[in-house]
Amino acid sequence: MIFSGFPVGAFETNCYIIGCEETKEGAVVDPGFEAEKILKRVEKLGLNIRYIILTHGHVDHIGALAEVQQATGAKVLIHAEDAGMLTDSRKNLSTFAGRGLNFKEADRLLQEGDKIKVGNVEIDVIHTPGHTKGGISLKCAPDILLTGDALFAGSVGRSDFPGGSHTQLINSIKNKLLVFPPETRVFPGHGPASTIGNEKLYNPFLR
Numbered sequence: 001m002i003f004s005g006f007p008v009g010a011f012e013t014n015c016y017i018i019g020c021e022e023t024k025e026g027a028v029v030d031p032g033f034e035a036e037k038i039l040k041r042v043e044k045l046g047l048n049i050r051y052i053i054l055t056h057g058h059v060d061h062i063g064a065l066a067e068v069q070q071a072t073g074a075k076v077l078i079h080a081e082d083a084g085m086l087t088d089s090r091k092n093l094s095t096f097a098g099r100g101l102n103f104k105e106a107d108r109l110l111q112e113g114d115k116i117k118v119g120n121v122e123i124d125v126i127h128t129p130g131h132t133k134g135g136i137s138l139k140c141a142p143d144i145l146l147t148g149d150a151l152f153a154g155s156v157g158r159s160d161f162p163g164g165s166h167t168q169l170i171n172s173i174k175n176k177l178l179v180f181p182p183e184t185r186v187f188p189g190h191g192p193a194s195t196i197g198n199e200k201l202y203n204p205f206l207r
Contacts, residue, residue, distance in 0.1 A: 002018065002047065003018055004045060005017075006037075006041065008032045008034040009032045011060040013189060014030065014190060015029065016146060017045060017047065018118055019119070020118055020119025020121045023119030024046055024048055025119035026050065027052070027118045028051075028053070028074065029052075029138065029146060030189060031052060031067075031068040032062070032064060038064060039068065039072075042072070049068075050075065051077055051118065052065060052074045054077065055146065055147075056132040056134060057078060057082040058093055058161070059097050061189065062086065065086075066103055075107035076106045077116065078106045078109065078110060079125075081129065081132070081134030082134030083105065086102075086105060093161065110125050111125070121141075123139065124138070128148070128150040128177065129165070130157065130167075130170070130172050131159060131164055131169060135148055135149065137150060137177060139180075143181075143183060144185055145184050145185065145187065145196070146187045146188075147177060147187065147189070148189045149189040150169060150172055151199060151203075152194075153191055153192050154194070154202065155191075155203070155205060156205045174206065178200055184197075
């Protein structure tokens with residue numbers, strides 16, 4: 001599997017690119033901003049992007065969506081509970097960030113337990129609400145877990161935005177993410193990577 005992560009934009013949102021080494025099909029996860037930077041990485045990796053997968057619908061995770069989609073022709077995937085955030089600049093918070101971004105509807109609405117096939121790579125969709133109603137995490141390999149803005153290294157996502165719930169967020173993390181083996185690597189929506197084991201031991205929000 002091809003896997004590459006890098007920060008984009010002023011919020012330093014982690015954008016991830018997942019690819020199949022055999023077929024060269026790929027997916028972009030959370031194209032926050034800096035479309036040119038994202039597309040250059042795609043070109044360097046030699047991938048044909050089939051999907052753009054959004055862990056949730058906030059502006060810092062979708063800011064470059066239109067440009068990346070137009071350049072790649074990829075289908076846009078988001079959880080059904082966050083679908084309305086793509087088409088409403090108030091819901092995706094871009095209005096309050098001075099951008100006012102509205103996008104077309106997603107091509108596919110995701111649900112808990114869905115699988116996304118990228119060549120020979122299978123991505124499992126895990127519904128982890130709390131930061132947003134439709135927040136998802138993605139299991140990309142036995143030891144790779146993308147957690148969006150649910151779980152961070154030493155912290156958890158904000159729950160004070162519309163649709164957020166701290167109780168729901170903690171339940172999502174404990175019941176759906178901490179169940180993975182301790183060596184599972186955690187790649188969050190912002191900040192450095194971690195492991196499930198480290199978060200179980202040291203994350204003060206999860207004690």
